[in-house]
Amino acid sequence: MSDRDANNGSPQPTVESPSDERSTLTRLIDRYGRLPLVTSLAFGVSAVLLAVAAISDNPTLFFAAWVVNYVTDWHLRLRGRVANAVLRRFGFGDRLREFNRLMLLVLLAVVNEMSGVTVFALLVTLYFSANGSHAPLIGYRNKRRNVPVAVLNMDMSELKVPAAPDSAKWRQRGLTRVPGPEILIAGSAAAVLAGFGVGWLAATGAAALLSLVAAAQLALYSTQNRRIPEAPEIIEVVNRRLAEYRPEVALYFTFAATGQDFMYQVNMWIDTLEKLDRRAIIILRETAAMTQLDRTRLPVVCTRKADDLALLDLADLRVVLYPGNAGKNVHMLQKAEAQHVFIGHGDSDKLASSNRVSRVFDEIWVAGQGGRDRYQRVRHAIDPDSLVTVGRPQLSEVLPAPAERTPGPLTVLYGPTWEGWTDEACHTSLLPMGEKIIGGLLARDDVRVIYKPHPLTGKRSPEVERIDGLVRQMLLRDNERRAARRDPEHVAATDRRLAEIEARIAEISGRSEDGDWLQWTRDARWESRDVRADVAELRTQWSALFWDEAYQAGRHLVVTDRLPSLYDCFNHSDLLISDMSSVISDFVASCKPYVVTNAHDEDPEQYRLLNPTAGAAYLLGSDCAELNSILETVTATTDDALAQHRVELKRYLLGPDEPSAMAQFNTAVEALHARGLRAFPLGTSAEPVPAAPAYSRQTAGTVPAQAGARVSGLA
Numbered sequence: 143m144s145d146r147d148a149n150n151g152s153p154q155p156t157v158e159s160p161s162d163e164r165s166t167l168t169r170l171i172d173r174y175g176r177l178p179l180v181t182s183l184a185f186g187v188s189a190v191l192l193a194v195a196a197i198s199d200n201p202t203l204f205f206a207a208w209v210v211n212y213v214t215d216w217h218l219r220l221r222g223r224v225a226n227a228v229l230r231r232f233g234f235g236d237r238l239r240e241f242n243r244l245m246l247l248v249l250l251a252v253v254n255e256m257s258g259v260t261v262f263a264l265l266v267t268l269y270f271s272a273n274g275s276h277a278p279l280i281g282y283r284n285k286r287r288n289v290p291v292a293v294l295n296m297d298m299s300e301l302k303v304p305a306a307p308d309s310a311k312w313r314q315r316g317l318t319r320v321p322g323p324e325i326l327i328a329g330s331a332a333a334v335l336a337g338f339g340v341g342w343l344a345a346t347g348a349a350a351l352l353s354l355v356a357a358a359q360l361a362l363y364s365t366q367n368r369r370i371p372e373a374p375e376i377i378e379v380v381n382r383r384l385a386e387y388r389p390e391v392a393l394y395f396t397f398a399a400t401g402q403d404f405m406y407q408v409n410m411w412i413d414t415l416e417k418l419d420r421r422a423i424i425i426l427r428e429t430a431a432m433t434q435l436d437r438t439r440l441p442v443v444c445t446r447k448a449d450d451l452a453l454l455d456l457a458d459l460r461v462v463l464y465p466g467n468a469g470k471n472v473h474m475l476q477k478a479e480a481q482h483v484f485i486g487h488g489d490s491d492k493l494a495s496s497n498r499v500s501r502v503f504d505e506i507w508v509a510g511q512g513g514r515d516r517y518q519r520v521r522h523a524i525d526p527d528s529l530v531t532v533g534r535p536q537l538s539e540v541l542p543a544p545a546e547r548t549p550g551p552l553t554v555l556y557g558p559t560w561e562g563w564t565d566e567a568c569h570t571s572l573l574p575m576g577e578k579i580i581g582g583l584l585a586r587d588d589v590r591v592i593y594k595p596h597p598l599t600g601k602r603s604p605e606v607e608r609i610d611g612l613v614r615q616m617l618l619r620d621n622e623r624r625a626a627r628r629d630p631e632h633v634a635a636t637d638r639r640l641a642e643i644e645a646r647i648a649e650i651s652g653r654s655e656d657g658d659w660l661q662w663t664r665d666a667r668w669e670s671r672d673v674r675a676d677v678a679e680l681r682t683q684w685s686a687l688f689w690d691e692a693y694q695a696g697r698h699l700v701v702t703d704r705l706p707s708l709y710d711c712f713n714h715s716d717l718l719i720s721d722m723s724s725v726i727s728d729f730v731a732s733c734k735p736y737v738v739t740n741a742h743d744e745d746p747e748q749y750r751l752l753n754p755t756a757g758a759a760y761l762l763g764s765d766c767a768e769l770n771s772i773l774e775t776v777t778a779t780t781d782d783a784l785a786q787h788r789v790e791l792k793r794y795l796l797g798p799d800e801p802s803a804m805a806q807f808n809t810a811v812e813a814l815h816a817r818g819l820r821a822f823p824l825g826t827s828a829e830p831v832p833a834a835p836a837y838s839r840q841t842a843g844t845v846p847a848q849a850g851a852r853v854s855g856l857a
Contacts, residue, residue, distance in 0.1 A: 163517040274354040279360035290446035296383040303664040306657040381455040389423035396427035396470040405434035407487040439669035460818030478782035478828035488724025498523040510797035533803025555715035559723040571739035594701040617698040627695040759785035842844030
């Protein structure tokens, strides 16, 4: 288990936030950004001006304020998540905001004794009523389509499911009603008030008609979705496909917390699963996970409800792999016929990587001897016989360090971990050291930085989020200074080619498909070929273009997307700076030099003793005083006294190179599968334990003699 899991170990020293004497406004800007705050302020001021202008009969001020209010309102609906939440909390949701504009517009027309004001008011009422039906109709349709079962890579053509309408895209962006017609209403009122004639009220009629047409279309879609298959019907089809496939190994995953950022824990194992000798399947518990799952030819089943999970036909399943510890694991652990294995998603020296909760599994698979030793911390809880060494199959992508470093700038990868679940267990170096580390690296012109923060960085701590933003700004400003080194024409041509490759990868991976996950389930088919080989080839082409020196020209990178991958960053880095995390263990596979942050300035020897993955590392204290000397040492490769230590550490943490990690993993699966078959041969299942014979022979209303004696004794 890695640093990315919940930290259930003993409390660590609290990382104090730096003193902050900035104004409240400055802190708000740092946290939410300048544009959202300015937009919210403009919306509030324009809303007040609308009311003042309507009451004081000032059409010029009214329509100027209306334009600002309308534009800022739609911007808040699309981008202002926090502002929208605050407005709804005070009862001023988007529906009421629209009603406020329309009623003030009618008030202005009444005050001005506008020609046709009665007709105008009726048309506005018709528009608002029709527009108000959009959200309920969309809600009904989405509720009907929200079946708690989803499937990929199985033939589900038996399902009779209507396609998701294009208007679903509006719902995904927060546009539950048609935005344009309100502009027609305001425009028609302005024209009539300006004396252009009552005929302009036809625009208001057109607005009402458009909203009615949209409502009719939504009603049609809702009617089509009235007969959506229920979960049991879908599971019946799924079970017929499972009976054909007969999965023997499953990877089971559920979020440890809300958020799709955890899907890297599954994606890192897909290639390994596809290379197994046994038939494998992926079982997920949240439909949100489906959109973040990497392309795979393996069958994928997602069941949100435990009852639906229990209905799946998994009669041949004898091995279940768990990459994370989460509460809903218990729903699968109840399957007694299978052997349950915790495989984690990377090792680190944190207490979370030797969690006593792992005792619920039949076996715990670790990369090397280092993983076995970690569980000695809880030796009273974990049976040593349950620990199995399987290596790290994913690390075949990590290239070994070259004999000599390529001439040019020293490429430093800074990959801090996230802050953790609590302040008492804050793991990231960003808060106390991030600005100093980046500042020290940027002070040298012979260094380029690749900054790859953990996917969860700043999700819990606003202060860490602020430092993360500051680090990005520092790199961006320094890139502006280095911009002259890049040929604009070459950069533009490369950008176009990279975009073409990314679009092709998205197409092959199914990312460009329309519809929702229910439509994807309906259209699911068995994969006729392994498309991952094509994706891998495209990624290789993308990587060659992206890392080409003529394109990069020594610029710094902030990596947050899927491309380039973490291992790709490893292969193009000369030095890693990271916190105590699984990133270190993986980077050790390259045998390149690395730095571990010692944010609390613990005694170096004691720190290495408690954190074996730092055994071959250069340690960096909280003041970063050692940074420059470390860079000098790494640049002069002849002085790298830790090179041999890294080779030994790799063997300790990740196991021997032979047999390969994939071979070790496959052997472990085979052994556990055979053990599962011995316990429950195919065709058998766990049955309830019958009542004790002494009780089962009793007739109704009688009490066994011994039991009666015990009761008498108590009396």
